[in-house]
Amino acid sequence: MRAAEELSSFREAVPGCRVATFADLSSGLVLYTSSHTRLPQERLDALCAKARAMLVTGVPSGVAAALGSGVGSAVVPDDQSLLVFVRSAADPNEAILCDCTFETDVNAVIAGAAAALAAIETPD
Amino acid sequence: MSEDRRLRDKLARLASGDDAVVDGARRLFARPGEDLVAAILVEIDETILARRLTFRTEDGRHLTAEVANRRLLRLTDLPAGIGDPALSEPLGPESDPVLPSIIAALRTFAAGEEAISVETGPLPQRGQPDVLGRSAAALAAAAGIALYAASPAPDASDMPAGFAGDVSRIALAVRTFGPSSVPPFGPDADRLAALDDSEIADLARRARPGGDPAGAFLALAATGEDASVLFVGFESAGASVAALIPAREIGKTISLWRATRARE
Numbered sequence: 044m045r046a047a048e049e050l051s052s053f054r055e056a057v058p059g060c061r062v063a064t065f066a067d068l069s070s071g072l073v074l075y076t077s078s079h080t081r082l083p084q085e086r087l088d089a090l091c092a093k094a095r096a097m098l099v100t101g102v103p104s105g106v107a108a109a110l111g112s113g114v115g116s117a118v119v120p121d122d123q124s125l126l127v128f129v130r131s132a133a134d135p136n137e138a139i140l141c142d143c144t145f146e147t148d149v150n151a152v153i154a155g156a157a158a159a160l161a162a163i164e165t166p167d
Numbered sequence: 168m169s170e171d172r173r174l175r176d177k178l179a180r181l182a183s184g185d186d187a188v189v190d191g192a193r194r195l196f197a198r199p200g201e202d203l204v205a206a207i208l209v210e211i212d213e214t215i216l217a218r219r220l221t222f223r224t225e226d227g228r229h230l231t232a233e234v235a236n237r238r239l240l241r242l243t244d245l246p247a248g249i250g251d252p253a254l255s256e257p258l259g260p261e262s263d264p265v266l267p268s269i270i271a272a273l274r275t276f277a278a279g280e281e282a283i284s285v286e287t288g289p290l291p292q293r294g295q296p297d298v299l300g301r302s303a304a305a306l307a308a309a310a311g312i313a314l315y316a317a318s319p320a321p322d323a324s325d326m327p328a329g330f331a332g333d334v335s336r337i338a339l340a341v342r343t344f345g346p347s348s349v350p351p352f353g354p355d356a357d358r359l360a361a362l363d364d365s366e367i368a369d370l371a372r373r374a375r376p377g378g379d380p381a382g383a384f385l386a387l388a389a390t391g392e393d394a395s396v397l398f399v400g401f402e403s404a405g406a407s408v409a410a411l412i413p414a415r416e417i418g419k420t421i422s423l424w425r426a427t428r429a430r431e
Contacts, residue, residue: 096373096376097373097385097387100373102387103362103366103369103370104361104366105359105361105362105363105366106362106366106370106387106397108358108360108361108362109340109358109359109361109362109395109397109409109411110387110388110389110394110395110397111358111389111394111395112389112390112391112394113389113390114387114388114389114390115388115389115390115391115394116387116388117385117386117387117388118385118386118388118417118421119373119374119383119384119385119386120383120384125421130390132390145421145425148418149417149418149421150414150415150417150418153388153414153417
């Protein structure tokens with residue numbers, strides 16, 4: 044359950060981060076979720092689908108040229124949320140997907156998610 | 168350098184919140200492609216009353232500049248290992264030979280820092296050296312820095328209106344697509360050269376699948392720490408703005424986009 048604990052610690056440390064999930068982008072499955080309230084599966088599936096569109100679907104060559112590398116994280120608004128997706132440096136198929144308020148410190152989310160991913164993927 | 172440019176830069180910083188005072192200090196950031204010495208010199212240039220400006224790094228090192236009439240009177244409290252004590256001598260008109268050493272000391276002080284803080288306090292009359300000091304412009308010339316003209320944005324007459332113009336003040340490169348497209352501009356303009364309309368349309372579909380992308384945006388960050396971020400905002404009628412920004416500016420860019428949309 045270490046992954047679940049790391050995920051919760053990360054989410055609780057970032058004000059405005061309402062939902063944090065640990066997902067396998069290759070299969071489109073959410074493996075762990077941390078949130079105040081129980082979320083319908085459709086919501087989690089939609090979050091994962093959007094993250095796949097941002098992080099997995101081929102990066103246009105002009106985008107790759109601009110960034111000078113692949114896409115490591117993405118931020119996109121939803122109806123009432125700011126969605127932040129952060130890919131694992133160790134395994135690009137794994138990512139933390141967050142649903143945040145628009146006032147959330149995006150840099151704190153990205154840095155916190157990267158640290159949580161590293162902690163989750165570090166062997167005991 | 169023009170007073171117009173100086174005022175516009177100051178207004179942009181005020182609007183962005185960069186000039187917010189926290190615990191008595193403000194944070195100074197380097198402009199894209201420049202070091203923090205330019206920010207220090209701008210502080211001197213914006214100080215008219217006699218003041219003691221204390222610049223402080225994250226790890227607590229600090230140095231103090233005694234300033235009046237937009238001129239540096241002298242540096243004091245130089246951290247150990249930076250320059251020699253002669254740098255703390257009051258500056259007069261004959262001080263040209265020492266200016267490069269002062270700039271070198273400032274560069275050493277700010278090297279490796281993402282931001283520094285500045286606290287401002289009064290400089291009592293009795294504490295002021297009886298010297299004319301040297302202007303920020305003279306120091307900038309010694310540093311090879313254009314205090315205001317080196318902003319990545321084009322001059323006002325060329326600057327696109329709205330979000331593109333606003334974000335250009337913090338961006339490495341900006342480009343607009345659609346009916347009134349503007350070619351890439353900014354210090355890293357070439358990095359946006361390969362983006363084309365079809366790729367922007369592709370990104371719009373990803374940001375808002377099956378719907379009108381107007382008002383939506385997305386920000387894609389490169390892998391690695393402190394990497395660049397490509398921000399694309401989708402306006403109406405197929406118009407879009409792409410901006411390449413430093414990673415630390417992502418929150419500010421999103422706020423800027425939302426504020427611009429709220430105004431329109």
